[in-house]
Amino acid sequence: MRVLAIIPARSGSKRLPGKNTKYLINKPLISWTVEFAQSVPWFTAIHVSTDSQEIADMCINSGVPVPHLRPAALATDEATTFDVVQDVLNEQRSNGQVFDLVALLQPTTPVRFKQRWDEAYHLLSSGHYDAIVAVSEAATHPYLVFKNSEQGFLEPWVNRDMAITRSQDFPPAYAVNGSLYLIKVSALLEQKTFFPKKCGSVICSEPVENSDIDTLFDWRVTEMLITDWMTQ
Numbered sequence: 197m198r199v200l201a202i203i204p205a206r207s208g209s210k211r212l213p214g215k216n217t218k219y220l221i222n223k224p225l226i227s228w229t230v231e232f233a234q235s236v237p238w239f240t241a242i243h244v245s246t247d248s249q250e251i252a253d254m255c256i257n258s259g260v261p262v263p264h265l266r267p268a269a270l271a272t273d274e275a276t277t278f279d280v281v282q283d284v285l286n287e288q289r290s291n292g293q294v295f296d297l298v299a300l301l302q303p304t305t306p307v308r309f310k311q312r313w314d315e316a317y318h319l320l321s322s323g324h325y326d327a328i329v330a331v332s333e334a335a336t337h338p339y340l341v342f343k344n345s346e347q348g349f350l351e352p353w354v355n356r357d358m359a360i361t362r363s364q365d366f367p368p369a370y371a372v373n374g375s376l377y378l379i380k381v382s383a384l385l386e387q388k389t390f391f392p393k394k395c396g397s398v399i400c401s402e403p404v405e406n407s408d409i410d411t412l413f414d415w416r417v418t419e420m421l422i423t424d425w426m427t428q
Contacts, residue, residue: 197296197321199378200288201239203229203255204280205303206271207248211411216251216303218415221422225409226251228306230258236313239299243288245280247271278388285381298384300377304409307422308375312405315398316378325396326383330376332399332406334369370397373406 205216205226216226233242244255245266252262270280281298316328341353383392400406404425407418
């Protein structure tokens with residue numbers, strides 16, 4: 197199968213300006229993802245979608261071509277990841293390049309383990325799934341999440357009987373961690389989501405692979421996690 201790895205790297209972060217080019221430990225944040233993508237042998241091609249010439253130059257210097265910058269209309273807060281990926285696929289198709297799968301790698305999750313991606317590829321190749329995403333154990337179980345009712349009373353998001361069940365009896369709950377999306381192009385374009393109806397998962401159990409950098413606090417926590425991981 198032909199797999200297109202897409203790395204979306206917009207420059208306009210509001211909470212942590214310039215994060216994609218900021219050095220995380222020993223290299224720019226974007227480089228963690230670019231280098232990982234280059235290490236996966238079953239990626240047919242790598243496409244970095246960015247509106248930043250600085251990011252583009254970093255990728256080019258790493259051996260990943262960036263033919264042009266992302267259109268301004270797709271570099272706004274309103275543009276979705278689906279919009280960006282669809283634009284990349286349309287561009288590739290216009291150049292005669294057709295792909296079976298899209299691998300989405302978000303730079304905000306810098307550390308990935310190749311075995312997770314190999315597992316995802318194996319699962320998707322089985323024909324049982326249209327997409328595989330990475331998940332980790334939910335930090336807060338849904339049974340322990342509440343909301344305010346219209347009357348101002350606190351009530352559980354789920355069934356009240358479930359909310360008072362012993363925590364030892366809770367079924368496993370998982371949260372998407374953002375480190376891995378692998379999806380059939382046909383399912384993506386038809387359902388317009390990275391979570392189609394036939395979506396499977398791989399479980400990421402290591403803290404370092406579950407970081408998602410959005411704020412300076414996230415950055416500092418990720419630095420500590422990576423430092424600890426690198427010294428093991």
